[in-house]
Amino acid sequence: MPEADQAAALRSTLRAVNDAACWVSVVAFECGVPREWELRKHTYAELKARGLGAQAAQHVIKKTRDAYTALKANIRAGNLGKPGSKRRVKAESKPIAFRPEAAQPYDDRCLSWQFDAGTVSIWTTAGRLKGVRFTCSPDALKMLREHRQGESDLIERDGEFYLVATCDVLEEPLNEDPTGFIGVDLGIANIATTSTGYRAAGRGLNRHRRRQLDLRRKLQAKGTKAAKRLLKKRSRKEARHAANVNHIVSKAIVTTAERTGAGIALEGLTGIRGRVRLRKDQRTSLHSWSFHQLAVFVGYKAKRAGVPLVYVDPAYTSQECSECHHIDRKNRVDQATFACRACGIVMHADFNASRNIARRGETVWTAGRESRVPATATQVAQTWEATRQPAAP
Numbered sequence: 001m002p003e004a005d006q007a008a009a010l011r012s013t014l015r016a017v018n019d020a021a022c023w024v025s026v027v028a029f030e031c032g033v034p035r036e037w038e039l040r041k042h043t044y045a046e047l048k049a050r051g052l053g054a055q056a057a058q059h060v061i062k063k064t065r066d067a068y069t070a071l072k073a074n075i076r077a078g079n080l081g082k083p084g085s086k087r088r089v090k091a092e093s094k095p096i097a098f099r100p101e102a103a104q105p106y107d108d109r110c111l112s113w114q115f116d117a118g119t120v121s122i123w124t125t126a127g128r129l130k131g132v133r134f135t136c137s138p139d140a141l142k143m144l145r146e147h148r149q150g151e152s153d154l155i156e157r158d159g160e161f162y163l164v165a166t167c168d169v170l171e172e173p174l175n176e177d178p179t180g181f182i183g184v185d186l187g188i189a190n191i192a193t194t195s196t197g198y199r200a201a202g203r204g205l206n207r208h209r210r211r212q213l214d215l216r217r218k219l220q221a222k223g224t225k226a227a228k229r230l231l232k233k234r235s236r237k238e239a240r241h242a243a244n245v246n247h248i249v250s251k252a253i254v255t256t257a258e259r260t261g262a263g264i265a266l267e268g269l270t271g272i273r274g275r276v277r278l279r280k281d282q283r284t285s286l287h288s289w290s291f292h293q294l295a296v297f298v299g300y301k302a303k304r305a306g307v308p309l310v311y312v313d314p315a316y317t318s319q320e321c322s323e324c325h326h327i328d329r330k331n332r333v334d335q336a337t338f339a340c341r342a343c344g345i346v347m348h349a350d351f352n353a354s355r356n357i358a359r360r361g362e363t364v365w366t367a368g369r370e371s372r373v374p375a376t377a378t379q380v381a382q383t384w385e386a387t388r389q390p391a392a393p
């Protein structure tokens with residue numbers, strides 16, 4: 001919550017460091033993206049001449065090098081398409097650019113927190129700013145006091161400034177002997193359905209997304225300055241709403257598992273967008289589906305609570321009967337109904353899938369706990385001698 005003059009200094013600092021990062025990126029691109037220490041030899045003196053402090057210059061160089069590392073990882077993983085595709089060629093043919101308001105990392109030499117006063121002291125190109133007020137929830141303030149570690153990122157978003165602090169929270173001891181596993185079936189019609197009977201309906205979230213999509217279309221078609229201002233004001237609103245829903249759903253799942261001493265089994269849905277084939281009118285729903293974010297939220301909440309988490313193969317979970325394990329495509333009558341052709345049982349299709357996921361979760365957990373280390377020669381000999389000894393009378 002900076003004052004007007006403080007906000008101007010912070011904004012000028014972000015513009016300066018990101019402009020410098022763009023220059024470093026050009027140098028790195030022309031030099032074939034050398035290692036960080038070599039890139040430092042080419043750029044450090046110029047960054048200091050531009051008015052950046054020693055630590056800020058180091059962070060700019062590291063930030064640029066990390067961006068190229070991330071680009072290389074995305075190319076290797078195929079996230080930018082196949083070799084020769086337009087998207088991949090575009091990414092590889094020019095230096096990485098940084099937005100003027102992009103995040104800038106600060107370490108403890110450049111940023112200090114005064115929790116009791118609710119202020120921070122932060123480096124800027126105009127000098128050190130002291131007494132810059134910040135605000136957060138009481139829980140977040142407690143976490144900052146107890147668990148803050150390492151760097152914090154300064155970000156400007158829609159004219160407001162945020163400090164994203166890294167907190168290292170200790171995990172609870174993992175429950176090595178869960179009472180069972182809660183299977184979680186992820187979907188679009190129902191965000192999550194568990195084998196315990198919990199169901200998070202996606203009707204409200206899908207309605208919200210359709211409403212936001214219609215509004216964006218109308219504002220984009222209008223094209224006036226007022227419409228553009230409203231579009232900017234409403235940007236990321238859908239993403240924030242979806243993240244809030246995913247937090248609520250993940251918290252409910254993990255809380256149930258923690259209370260009952262059970263583990264959690266999730267579907268491994270990586271790459272599903274590239275595997276499935278849908279009609280054109282269904283693609284928006286699929287690509288808006290934030291299953292990965294929900295899985296991430298469940299993952300870190302489960303670690304905090306010491307709840308075991310496993311991922312299972314989702315193949316045929318919607319076609320397999322959770323009672324007799326008969327697999328048939330015709331078992332899935334429609335989106336909501338499952339009727340087994342072998343044993344005749346009828347239940348909600350997502351609940352049936354969640355029970356299959358729970359059973360597979362137990363199998364994966366048991367297999368992971370079994371020793372895969374081959375027996376030593378001494379152990380084999382001892383076992384063989386034990387079998388040769390005569391039985392006691």
